[in-house]
Amino acid sequence: MNFKTYIEATGKRGVELARIADQVSRDSGVTIAVAPQFTDLKTVTEAVEIPVFSQHIDPIKPGAYTGHVLADAVKAAGAYGTILNHSEKRIKISEIEEVLSLAKLSDLATLVCTDTPGVSAAVASLSPDMIAIEPPDLIGTGVAVSIARPELITNAIKRIRSVNGSVEILCGAGVSTADDVSKALQLGTHGVLVSSSVVKGKSPGQVLENMTDEVLRSK
C-alpha cells in the first residue's frame, strides 16, 4: 500500500492509515506492507508491526548528497524495505543494480516497479526481492490491470520466470476491489500494489478487509 504524497496519508493521517492496515493485517493474517513518505517513516515504523517500506532510495553511499535519500537513513528509521523505480520516480538502468546492492548492504528488502514484460525480465535478471508490474497509464484509473490486461501480467510472469525463478511478483495499477485482487492472484501473482483506491477512499479499513477476505478465499 503506497501512500504516495497524498494529503490523506501525510503526517498524522499517514500514521493513522498505517495503524488501520496493521489492524487488518493482524486480524486476517494476510501480510500488508505500507510505504509512507520519508518524513513519516520513523513515526510509522514505531506505530505498527507490519513491514514498512520507503518509497525510494537514491544510488548513494553516505557523503555529501544534500536532499538525497540514503539507504542507511531509511534503515535507521526502521524500514523493512524500499520501493524502487516507481513510474512516478523512474531511475536509470545503471542505477538499479547499484541501488539493489546498497539496499542489500543495509538489509532492506527491494520491490522494483516495471511496466512491460520486457522491462520486467530485464529487472528480474538483476535479482530484486520483488517485482511489481504496473502499467503507468492505468495507475489511479480504477481500471485494474489484472482485469483490463491479464495477458500483460501472464506474459510478464513468463518472461520473468525465464531468467529468475524466485523473485516474488506483484501486480498494480488500478487495483481497487476484492475482485481485482482475486483476478491478480489467479493470474499467478503473489499480491498487489494498491494506492489511491484505499488511501483516498472513504473507508480504507473496509476496502482492505474486503481485499484480505478475498486473499484468504483464493488460497
Place this chain on the structure above:
Amino acid sequence: MNFKTYIEATGKRGVELARIADQVSRDSGVTIAVAPQFTDLKTVTEAVEIPVFSQHIDPIKPGAYTGHVLADAVKAAGAYGTILNHSEKRIKISEIEEVLSLAKLSDLATLVCTDTPGVSAAVASLSPDMIAIEPPDLIGTGVAVSIARPELITNAIKRIRSVNGSVEILCGAGVSTADDVSKALQLGTHGVLVSSSVVKGKSPGQVLENMTDEVLRSK
C-alpha cells in the same frame, strides 16, 4: 548547518548533533539552524528548539508523486523552513518560483543556494527569505569562500541588493573556522552555511562554540 547524508549525521547521530547545536545556540544566544535528512526531520524537531530545515522540497502539490518530498509533509514533521537548489540538488529555474510559492503556502522559510553573482541576482528577484552563496568547487575543501574569493561575495551582495533590499544573505562552501565566519560577516553577510567541517569533525560542539564566539565578537 547542513547534515547532508553524512553517516555521522544519520539517525540517532543526527539527533545528537542537533542537540549539540541546540545547546550551543541557547548558551550563546546566536541562532543556529540545522538541516537533517528527511527521515530524521520529525525526531529532530521534537528534540530541539532551534529552527529545523528540510534539505529540499519538490515542486509538487499533494497527489500521486511516489518518492517525492511534499511541503506539507515537511511542515507536518515540524520543520521551520527548507533549503532549495543546493549544488548537490539543483532545480530548474521554472521550478524555483513554484517551490517558493508552495513553501510560503506551507509557512516554510526558504533558503536558496546560488553559485555566482548573476544567479544570486536572478534568484533574489524571486524573493526567497534567504540566499546562500556557495561556489560548488569550494564545498568540502576547508578553503572558505569568504577567504578565497571575497570579491565573489561582495559582488553577489551588490547584485542581490540591486533587485532585492530585504533578503538575508549567507555564505557557504569551505567555511571551517571562526576566522572564516568573521571574514564572512565583515563582507556583509548575515551568517554562514556549514557542513563537513562541523558534522565530520571530532568535536562539533567546540567548532560551533568557536564560531558563535566569533559572531558575538563581530557584533
Place this chain on the structure above:
Amino acid sequence: MNFKTYIEATGKRGVELARIADQVSRDSGVTIAVAPQFTDLKTVTEAVEIPVFSQHIDPIKPGAYTGHVLADAVKAAGAYGTILNHSEKRIKISEIEEVLSLAKLSDLATLVCTDTPGVSAAVASLSPDMIAIEPPDLIGTGVAVSIARPELITNAIKRIRSVNGSVEILCGAGVSTADDVSKALQLGTHGVLVSSSVVKGKSPGQVLENMTDEVLRSK
C-alpha cells in the same frame, strides 16, 4: 518559428518549411527566424538567408559528452543563435548563466523561454539577448497568450524592464493568427514565437504572410 520535432518539419520537409519562411521574410521585409532540429541545422542554414536557431544547447565545453549538443557544433553548422530553457527542455538555474556565457563565446544569439513575470525577471538579470514569455499550458492550444492573458505579458514586461532595459521581448504559446500577433505587438513585445499553428497547418506560407502583413500594419 520553432520546428520542434514535428514530422512536418523533419528532414527535407524542414528544409522546405525554412525556405517558405525565407521567402515570406524577404518579400515582406519582416524578420523571421527558424529553429529546425539539430540534424537539419546545417542543411537549413545552407538553404536560407534568414537567421537559424538551434532548439537547445547543453552547458558543456568541448570534451567527453556523448549525445550532448555543443555550442561550437551548432555554430559550425551555421546557426545564428539558440533557444534555451523551452518549456519542453527546461534547464537548471545554475546552467542558464553558464550556457549564456558559452553561447556568447561561440557568438550565438540567445533566446530564453520563461513562463511567469517572476521567472522572466530572474532570467532578464542574466542578460540574454531575447526572452520569450510562454505559459506552457497554452502551448499548442490555439488560444494565444496575448489574447487570453494580456496582463501576464504586461506584468512580465514591467518586471523585466525593472532589471534589464535592453533585452528583446517575444511572446509565445497559442499564437495562431494575425490578430494574435497584432495584440502581442500592442502589448509591447517585439515579436512572437510560433510553432504548431504554422508547422502543422495546411498552408504555412499563407499563415506567415498574414502574420507579417499584420506586423507591417502595426508599425
Place this chain on the structure above:
Amino acid sequence: MNFKTYIEATGKRGVELARIADQVSRDSGVTIAVAPQFTDLKTVTEAVEIPVFSQHIDPIKPGAYTGHVLADAVKAAGAYGTILNHSEKRIKISEIEEVLSLAKLSDLATLVCTDTPGVSAAVASLSPDMIAIEPPDLIGTGVAVSIARPELITNAIKRIRSVNGSVEILCGAGVSTADDVSKALQLGTHGVLVSSSVVKGKSPGQVLENMTDEVLRSK
C-alpha cells in the same frame, strides 16, 4: 568510433575524421562505424560509405518536443544506427525498451552501452542489436578494460548469452592500442568502441590502421 563532443571531431574536422575511418575501413575490409555529433550527421553520411551512428536518440515520437532527438530525424539524416545509454547519457530503464522499439520502427541499428555483467544481461533481455560493455571509470584513461578487467568482459558475455544468443558484443573504455583490440577479440567480443585515443590522437588514421591490422591477424 565515438566522436563525442570533442572539438577535434566537430564540424569539418568531424567530416575529415569520418573520411579517414572510411578509407581505413575500405583498405582493410574491416568494418568501422563512426558516431559524429547530431549537427554533423548529415554531412558525414553524405561524405562516407561506412555505417554512421547517432550518439543518442530520445524516447519520443514526432511531436512537441523542442530540443529533443527524434529517431525519424536521425534516419532522415542518413544514419545507419544509434548508440544508446552511453555512460555520459544514461537513460531510464523504462525508456530503453521504448527507444529500442522506436529505433526499430525507423530501421536504425541499436548499440546499447552497459557497465556491469548484471546490467549487460538486463539490457540483453531487451534484444538490442549490439551491446557495448564500458565501465565508466576506465573511459578516457588509456587503460583498456580488456587488459585491466578481462574477467568483467568474460562474465558479462556469460550473463548476456544466458538470456540472448544473438546480440553482438563490443567492449570499450580505455581501448587505445592494437594490443587492446587483440585482447578484446580473444575474450570473445566482436569488436571495440574507441574514442579519445583515436579522435584526440596525433594520427587517427595510423591508430585505426594498427587496430584493423590486428583484427585481420586475429581472425
